[in-house]
Amino acid sequence: MTAYSCMNTAELEHEYTQVLNKYESCKAKGLNLNMARGKPAKKQLDLVSDILTVMQTPEDCFDGTIDSRNYGELAGLPSARAYWADVLDCKSSQIFVGGAASLNMMCDIVSRAFTHGLLNSPRPWCREEKVKFLCPAPGYDRHFQIGEFYGAELIYIPMLSTGPDMDMIEEYVKDPLVKMMWVVPKYSNPDGIIFSDETIRRIANLKPAAPDFAIIWDNAYCLHEFEGDYVPFPDIISLCAEAGRPNMVFEFASTSKITFAGGGTSCMAASEANIEYFTGVFGVQMISYDKVNQLRHVKYLKDKAHTLEIMKRHATVMAPKFRCVSRWLNHEIAPLGFAHWVDPKGGYFVSLYTMPGTAKRVWQLCKEAGVTLTNAGAAFPNSYNPKDDHLRIAPSLPPVEELEQAMEVLTTSLKLAALEKLLNK
Amino acid sequence: MTAYSCMNTAELEHEYTQVLNKYESCKAKGLNLNMARGKPAKKQLDLVSDILTVMQTPEDCFDGTIDSRNYGELAGLPSARAYWADVLDCKSSQIFVGGAASLNMMCDIVSRAFTHGLLNSPRPWCREEKVKFLCPAPGYDRHFQIGEFYGAELIYIPMLSTGPDMDMIEEYVKDPLVKMMWVVPKYSNPDGIIFSDETIRRIANLKPAAPDFAIIWDNAYCLHEFEGDYVPFPDIISLCAEAGRPNMVFEFASTSKITFAGGGTSCMAASEANIEYFTGVFGVQMISYDKVNQLRHVKYLKDKAHTLEIMKRHATVMAPKFRCVSRWLNHEIAPLGFAHWVDPKGGYFVSLYTMPGTAKRVWQLCKEAGVTLTNAGAAFPNSYNPKDDHLRIAPSLPPVEELEQAMEVLTTSLKLAALEKLLNK
Numbered sequence: 001m002t003a004y005s006c007m008n009t010a011e012l013e014h015e016y017t018q019v020l021n022k023y024e025s026c027k028a029k030g031l032n033l034n035m036a037r038g039k040p041a042k043k044q045l046d047l048v049s050d051i052l053t054v055m056q057t058p059e060d061c062f063d064g065t066i067d068s069r070n071y072g073e074l075a076g077l078p079s080a081r082a083y084w085a086d087v088l089d090c091k092s093s094q095i096f097v098g099g100a101a102s103l104n105m106m107c108d109i110v111s112r113a114f115t116h117g118l119l120n121s122p123r124p125w126c127r128e129e130k131v132k133f134l135c136p137a138p139g140y141d142r143h144f145q146i147g148e149f150y151g152a153e154l155i156y157i158p159m160l161s162t163g164p165d166m167d168m169i170e171e172y173v174k175d176p177l178v179k180m181m182w183v184v185p186k187y188s189n190p191d192g193i194i195f196s197d198e199t200i201r202r203i204a205n206l207k208p209a210a211p212d213f214a215i216i217w218d219n220a221y222c223l224h225e226f227e228g229d230y231v232p233f234p235d236i237i238s239l240c241a242e243a244g245r246p247n248m249v250f251e252f253a254s255t256s257k258i259t260f261a262g263g264g265t266s267c268m269a270a271s272e273a274n275i276e277y278f279t280g281v282f283g284v285q286m287i288s289y290d291k292v293n294q295l296r297h298v299k300y301l302k303d304k305a306h307t308l309e310i311m312k313r314h315a316t317v318m319a320p321k322f323r324c325v326s327r328w329l330n331h332e333i334a335p336l337g338f339a340h341w342v343d344p345k346g347g348y349f350v351s352l353y354t355m356p357g358t359a360k361r362v363w364q365l366c367k368e369a370g371v372t373l374t375n376a377g378a379a380f381p382n383s384y385n386p387k388d389d390h391l392r393i394a395p396s397l398p399p400v401e402e403l404e405q406a407m408e409v410l411t412t413s414l415k416l417a418a419l420e421k422l423l424n425k
Numbered sequence: 426m427t428a429y430s431c432m433n434t435a436e437l438e439h440e441y442t443q444v445l446n447k448y449e450s451c452k453a454k455g456l457n458l459n460m461a462r463g464k465p466a467k468k469q470l471d472l473v474s475d476i477l478t479v480m481q482t483p484e485d486c487f488d489g490t491i492d493s494r495n496y497g498e499l500a501g502l503p504s505a506r507a508y509w510a511d512v513l514d515c516k517s518s519q520i521f522v523g524g525a526a527s528l529n530m531m532c533d534i535v536s537r538a539f540t541h542g543l544l545n546s547p548r549p550w551c552r553e554e555k556v557k558f559l560c561p562a563p564g565y566d567r568h569f570q571i572g573e574f575y576g577a578e579l580i581y582i583p584m585l586s587t588g589p590d591m592d593m594i595e596e597y598v599k600d601p602l603v604k605m606m607w608v609v610p611k612y613s614n615p616d617g618i619i620f621s622d623e624t625i626r627r628i629a630n631l632k633p634a635a636p637d638f639a640i641i642w643d644n645a646y647c648l649h650e651f652e653g654d655y656v657p658f659p660d661i662i663s664l665c666a667e668a669g670r671p672n673m674v675f676e677f678a679s680t681s682k683i684t685f686a687g688g689g690t691s692c693m694a695a696s697e698a699n700i701e702y703f704t705g706v707f708g709v710q711m712i713s714y715d716k717v718n719q720l721r722h723v724k725y726l727k728d729k730a731h732t733l734e735i736m737k738r739h740a741t742v743m744a745p746k747f748r749c750v751s752r753w754l755n756h757e758i759a760p761l762g763f764a765h766w767v768d769p770k771g772g773y774f775v776s777l778y779t780m781p782g783t784a785k786r787v788w789q790l791c792k793e794a795g796v797t798l799t800n801a802g803a804a805f806p807n808s809y810n811p812k813d814d815h816l817r818i819a820p821s822l823p824p825v826e827e828l829e830q831a832m833e834v835l836t837t838s839l840k841l842a843a844l845e846k847l848l849n850k
Contacts, residue, residue: 070470071464071686262492263717263718284567288525
């Protein structure tokens with residue numbers, strides 16, 4: 001195969017005709033496939049469904065002397081706080097255990113920041129002339145939607161191979177209206193990269209002008225390797241404390257992709273002062289999150305080491321799917337030289353950089369051929385990608401057979417959109 | 426026994442000496458008893474712990490074709506929506522199923538009203554010069570705390586034997602800054618009364634000046650009879666619709682006192698327009714609440730009729746405790762004529778009206794003798810009861826033997842505080 005950039009117009013026209021024929025034959029299959037969201041596959045959910053039976057009797061419901069079935073323990077059962085401290089390598093006193101979704105706690109933090117302020121806020125954010133959030137992108141669309149919902153100005157920070165562009169971030173935080181930054185530091189959504197040690201060090205050592213600048217450190221994929229061994233990751237809580245801003249970071253994790261996406265448990269990790277402050281704030285809305293489910297998870301997952309064993313089961317399902325994506329892209333697209341991507345070793349996504357100006361068209365071509373992808377641009381603040389060159393692939397849900405079909409459609413669409421662009425069709 | 430009002434000073438002094446001796450002997454026992462919160466007893470939790478085993482296999486996790494273990498179905502599983510519609514006598518389309526705490530959804534409604542506004546709000550409440558909440562009292566302290574947290578002015582509305590004073594409410598809602606009212610309409614917390622048909626009709630027919638006036642209709646005790654048969658209760662959603670203000674009411678219910686206080690599920694019922702609006706709003710913070718637990722509850726509770734059977738089991742534990750409270754009060758206090766209370770047939774509390782000006786003193790005397798009650802005044806907006814004449818008794822948690830001891834302390838303290846007052850001690 002020849003790179004498109006090395007073809008003359010006649011060759012491109014020839015290629016176009018061939019690709020168009022291929023696309024039409026794909027379309028004729030009448031597929032209905034979905035790679036839009038990072039949903040676990042049924043097979044993965046089945047692999048962990050033993051969790052349903054770890055609590056059977058009233059006696060099973062006790063965490064020491066605490067009855068998980070009754071009210072109380074707003075910050076979480078002691079055993080659940082200890083579990084998360086083990087996973088995130090911090091202290092139990094730095095853990096607040098939440099409900100089924102860590103996103104809900106992130107939104108609560110933002111909501112209360114706007115109406116009441118954070119621990120070190122001079123005033124509630126709604127009393128600021130304007131509030132700005134730093135959004136390394138491509139990133140997690142639901143993070144950005146929370147910022148949009150509260151009317152924050154979202155500032156696009158490019159993602160590099162080491163993590164977000166720290167030069168830009170260090171500049172931006174000099175603005176006292178810059179109040180928040182959202183990151184997924186390990187197997188970033190969707191690039192699948194791990195922030196470099198240098199990036200993490202620079203983040204922990206930020207000296208923002210806003211005394212209440214907060215980092216949402218969404219460690220959603222902290223244990224989520226599907227290729228190779230577990231990669232240790234530093235504890236951001238202690239790094240920020242060592243750098244003199246202990247209250248600057250809120251870390252989140254959940255079991256949504258460890259046990260059940262529809263019935264997991266989650267946690268927030270932060271400085272003891274933040275945990276105390278937010279235990280007060282959350283005490284207005286809650287008596288406690290679901291402690292029976294907290295205990296069910298502790299009994300099933302036990303500790304970090306045992307959880308990593310369970311993650312190896314998920315890897316047996318996940319790895320073949322990511323290999324399928326990689327194989328199609330490397331075989332069909334790499335030689336043509338107009339697109340690039342990252343082959344991740346963990347997380348839930350593949351970040352695909354199309355020929356600039358064609359991502360939306362690729363999305364539309366896939367849609368018309370029965371393959372639903374996450375909206376082009378969704379991974380950017382305000383859903384706007386100025387280069388129109390990015391798609392997020394979520395291969396976890398479909399079985400490999402379906403994925404093969406979907407990747408045929410996707411690679412064909414990638415080519416077709418590129419050729420349309422090159423030939424001004 | 427003679428009523429205190431019929432005793433002369435010498436008789437009161439004699440009584441005081443006797444009561445003081447009794448109090449000192451109570452105190453000498455070194456009790457440590459708690460009647461502060463409406464927590465279910467361990468025996469009740471044990472009676473419903475079969476719920477732990479109703480879901481055991483992957484197949485058990487399907488609600489029709491929907492896998493409860495995966496993401497999706499933000500408004501709740503179809504079967505869970507149908508279950509709550511059966512319980513509350515409304516439509517499935519009027520149900521949004523939440524997490525472990527209905528209080529959390531109430532707080533979310535208020536939070537979003539302040540930052541974004543409700544469906545019919547001309548502007549977010551934070552942009553109003555001031556916002557006022559009507560607080561029939563005694564009421565649920567956690568309701569009032571939400572209002573306080575958001576800086577609303579809380580307006581005290583007296584509770585009558587038929588429910589809140591509707592004459593006052595009809596007057597107050599003429600003020601466009603009056604935006605919300607909080608009620609527990611069946612077995613009200615803490616009076617334990619059921620709002621009369623006339624009160625409910627007048628509430629549904631309110632014509633508030635604020636187009637976004639909202640009623641929090643916390644139907645926390647909708648199935649919670651412990652004496653006698655289930656008392657049917659009208660569907661407030663359709664009553665408000667018939668009266669021409671379909672979006673005025675948000676109803677809440679939960680299984681906190683049906684299954685597990687620490688691991689239940691909850692719902693909001695409202696007009697379809699409100700459900701649609703809040704499904705959008707909640708979609709920013711959630712992918713879905715815990716659907717595995719929703720399905721677990723549907724499988725265990727089945728429907729309203731079966732749930733009422735389960736409530737009869739709770740009644741076998743609850744009724745003897747309320748009878749114990751009633752017996753002590755009727756035997757020790759009623760003849761003395763200085764206090765009154767309601768003997769409820771459902772709910773979780775007894776509202777005790779002490780001699781005016783003595784409730785705080787009774788609380789303190791109980792505390793010093795090892796019996797913790799809910800803070801005096803807690804059931805009033807801003808925790809301030811101008812008459813200082815109210816205590817909330819929560820007899821559900823302690824076993825009857827402990828309750829006997831606690832009631833001896835309480836009745837002795839009631840007398841002692843009254844005598845201190847009458848004798849200016």
